[in-house]
Amino acid sequence: MTLKVTTFEIGEKMTKPNHHTRSPKPGPLHSQVRSLIKERSIVGDLIDENGRLKTEAELGEIFSVSRVTIRNAIAPLVEEGVFTRKRGQGTFLRTNVQESWVxxxxxxxxxxxxxxxxxxxxxxxxxxxxxxxxxxxxxxxxxxxxxxxxxxxxxxxxxxxxxxxxxxxxxxxxxxxxxxxxxxxxxxxxxxxxxxxxxxxxxxxxxxxxxxxxxxxxxxxxxxxxxxxxxxxxxxxxxxxxxxxxxxxxxxxxxxxxxxxx
Missing domain, CATH: 3.40.1410.10 (Chorismate lyase-like)
Structure with missing residues (x-):
């Protein structure tokens, strides 16, 4: 018998969101926004050609929430390594030449x-x-x-x-x-x-x-x-x-x- 074991689920199943009709997932507001920021950044919707994330003010306008909510949503993503902050330059999606898995x-x-x-x-x-x-x-x-x-x-x-x-x-x-x-x-x-x-x-x-x-x-x-x-x-x-x-x-x-x- 050959035993087949799935050792890791590396990556998250994601679909490109509809910007106008998609509603946040159930849960605290900052958690809902966090999920959408992560998903939409990975597919390229919220970052520029250099991987820089939109500003807190811009994100607040997109999601119709306060800058405090945006800040609370992004902070855990920085801790997880999804984003990195560069002083005086902004917040950037972390990536490299190799595949980046989560x-x-x-x-x-x-x-x-x-x-x-x-x-x-x-x-x-x-x-x-x-x-x-x-x-x-x-x-x-x-x-x-x-x-x-x-x-x-x-x-x-x-x-x-x-x-x-x-x-x-x-x-x-x-x-x-x-x-x-x-x-x-x-x-x-x-x-x-x-x-x-x-x-x-x-x-x-x-x-x-x-x-x-x-x-x-x-x-x-x-x-x-x-x-x-x-x-x-x-x-x-x-x-x-x-x-x-x-x-x-x-x-x-x-x-x-x-x-x-x-």
Whole structure:
């Protein structure tokens, strides 16, 4: 049996709004306006050719609300990274040459609950190390890190090999928990008072080593999917460097994209 798991819903389903007839979604006024600003900016309706968002006064006129409501609507979008503010220039939609995705930041256990499968884990190794790649040290801002290596399973089938790296003050606290089914982000938020708000993730391919092939039950040299995630706080502090090596037939990254007019 091949188990297919949707690991991320990256992006949001959007349709181009009708400027004259579309009504805001139910909820607080600033929340309604926030959703419309985000949607209409991504498709290019509220930004200029340089990606600069219309002014608070202009947006207030468009949505028939006060500048305070506009300000309250935009602030969370800046915190989420949808927009960035440049002093003296305005507010700009964040984009780059690569595709820019927005999605839910979830851990393996949280995904298991949503997708209704039985998640499991085998601890392969854990503890302090200074033998990690320089990239990891630079991302976490420390020389020695706490490293957790696990084989993740779903319905007893191998899904991924996880290498999770943390600063020592976080990792040494995490090791006091049951690491086979820990919800790391919930622990960081609820017990450690660490405000986890976003992540940057890259996805690439690699060939399976002999050990990886044995753990994931594939042939040596098979193509594997690798994701590298930097988990950040609102202050852009990296609190987790997570490398996941996924079984090629068991993971699916679902991505919804929208074309923004340039």
């Amino acid at each position: 999605g839910n930041l979830l851990g393996f256990q949280e995904l298991a609950e949503i997708d209704k499968y039985e998640a499991g884990a085998e601890i392969l190794s854990q503890g302090m190390t200074a033998d990690q790649d320089q990239e990891i040290s630079e991302a976490l801002g420390v020389r020695a890190v706490w490293h957790l290596r696990r084989l993740r399973t779903a319905n007893d089938e191998p899904m991924a090999i996880e290498h999770a790296y943390y600063p020592p003050e976080i990792g040494l606290k995490l090791q006091e928990h049951r690491l086979t089914d820990i919800k790391v982000y919930k622990v960081l938020e609820d017990e450690f008072s660490i405000d986890v708000v976003k992540a940057k993730q890259d996805i690439k391919a690699k060939l399976a080593t002999k050990e990886e092939a044995e753990l994931l039950n594939v042939a040596p040299g098979s193509a594997l999917l690798v994701s590298v995630r930097l988990t950040l706080t609102a202050q852009d502090r990296v609190v987790e460097y997570l490398q996941s090596i996924h079984h090629p037939e068991s993971f699916q990254f679902s991505i919804d994209l929208v074309r923004r007019r340039l």
